[in-house]
Amino acid sequence: MTRNQTAVVRRGPSGGLHRSTAVVLGVGMALAMSACSSKADKVAAAPSVQVPSPTSATATPSTVPTAKATADVLAVYQAYTDAKVAAMTTGHADPDKLLLVATGDAYDNLAGDITRAQQAGIVYKGTEVTHPQVTALNLSDSPQKATLTDCIDVSNWTAVFSSTGANAAATGMPGHLFVNVEAVQNTGSTWRISAYTPDRSRTC
Known part of the structure; x- marks a missing residue:
């Protein structure tokens, strides 16, 4: 009996993206690994969000x-x-x-x-x-x-x-x-x- 890989992307406490993956060996392993790699590429290619530095935010008023x-x-x-x-x-x-x-x-x-x-x-x-x-x-x-x-x-x-x-x-x-x-x-x-x-x- 085989299972396909299930990938769950959820947001962690720090606001970043974490991947929780359950993998069971079987006939569809190679296919599952390919899908995982594809999703990782999409996540890596997503535009990053720059957070203003707290130091620069407080320096000007001071x-x-x-x-x-x-x-x-x-x-x-x-x-x-x-x-x-x-x-x-x-x-x-x-x-x-x-x-x-x-x-x-x-x-x-x-x-x-x-x-x-x-x-x-x-x-x-x-x-x-x-x-x-x-x-x-x-x-x-x-x-x-x-x-x-x-x-x-x-x-x-x-x-x-x-x-x-x-x-x-x-x-x-x-x-x-x-x-x-x-x-x-x-x-x-x-x-x-x-x-x-x-x-x-x-x-x-």
């Missing part, structure tokens, strides 16, 4: 907060630089406007520099050219924090006496100044510069 924070930090650093240049070139500063872009040591040091320049009768001419880079972001802290570095071109940034216009800059001043900068995100999701430290031991 970069959004970082990109926004980087842009916001660079924007407040530019606003801080603009406020500093405006105050030092005119000899006057609005404390309320400075508080919008600076806090902590950065505010105290900038306000102190402006006061000392006023007392010495010194203003600045020209402008600073900045090249800031955000080197670190910590968005898990509260407040959030950022670290920047900058190589400032100060070759066109000159101290003069407001009464005479004579050069008031110290001799041997470099044309570039390296600074370490820190920023924090305070109440209302507003970034402010919290530390601004020139490092004259470094060249750039």
